[in-house]
Amino acid sequence: MWKYAALLSYTGTDYCGWQRQKEASGTAPSVQGTVEAALQQITREESSVVGSGRTDSGVHALGQVAHFVLKSREWEPRILLKGFNAVLPTSIRALDIRPVPLDFHAQRSAERKQYSYFFQQGPSAIPHLEPLSWWIQKRLNLEAMNRALADLVGEHDFKPFQSSGARPGPTVRKVLEAEASFEPIGFPGGGLAGGYQIGFVRIRILGTGFLKQMVRGIAGTLL
Template sequence: MPRYALRIEYNGAPFCGWQRQRDQPSVQGSVEEALARLEPGPHRIAAAGRTDAGVHALAQVAHCDLTKAWTPFRLSEALNYHLKPAPVAVVDCARVSEDWHARFSAIERRYLFRLLMRRAPATLERGMVWQVPRDLDVAAMRAGAAHLVGHHDFTTFRSSICQANSPVKTLDDLRIDHHAGQSGPELRFRLRARSFLHNQVRSIVGTLERVGAGAWAPDDVRAALAARERAACGPVSPPQGLYLAGVGYPDDPFARDWAN
């Protein structure tokens, strides 16, 4: 059966998350239902990562198996037609080998978190950023973030219901950039790792916000990490500022002629 990789963008606000759940709208369910309109189902697709309720994606990657050989362009066009009016779009598509897997073939995940700093309520960016009503100390946040880069036991920064076999992960990069956003000053956190624990990114951002607000010192982040105790974590940031920004593969399936 032909296998296809799909790069998917979505607004997570109306969904219970990526994963299909009974009686609740999900991104996975929306894509599978669109596939069923092209070929009789049932269809089950696999994704590079399972985003939570309210979390967005700029470049989620999933794969599907079909009986018909589609050109990637026509498959993406047909899926986008049947996905309407859900806020989900297939932005890229490629034919891949039958042993290629969206999750298990991935070698890195990249996340973006957007934090808007202004007092007036967000309007145009509502539901797309975490808004705080104060300026934050970016230098202090960067100093705190430096303690988290590298190979660590991230027990403090993972959900109590995380199902990962081990809390030990390597965080390859954590950058905090200041942007003069259209709606006001914005901090953008960019995190890169082979894989992440459940709620790891939101736990890190929520903790660093406390550093930026002056409630924590940068060295308190190091102490929290060393505690290996969930209770040592700062508050977990809300989901609406988080985006799955990209997934890396040894051989990028989308780095080829999109129409073939």
């Protein structure tokens, strides 16, 4: 057997989330199922692709680590990488593939994970950025947001931020870093009428693991 780790990036707009779902007519595909189908097309064998986290419907990933095991033969990583990007839809890309020890597990071996939420700030939304961010008309108070985020750093019970319907289990998680920052979008010629500065407010949370929709709940509470 040969095990590989893949670094995946995807736009989650057209998917029901990472996790494979029971097939039903009219439902959106999952990222996991789409990647598994591509892997089978390349290698001619079925293999489960295990992700480091289960992103929800509409959530994008810059670097989702996943692993899979192949049993029929050993493959050169560059061949697998080229094959993935040839057969996957353009909304999913493989950035890197490497051989890993058989005891590596994308989820259990992960030491930390990071989520970011982006909010547009300005007099109106920028249309082509709307699928990747949410326009907030009011001006957000970064100082107040960072004071609140500082209280989340450390090990706490985050059950109040967990979505309803989540599986029962421990709700204590450890947040390593949490911050809100403003990232301006520059335009030639300087400022705009009304004194608005256009850009993104980014909420970034780094932790050892998260509850279901925990970061989404934190971001919504900050607003």
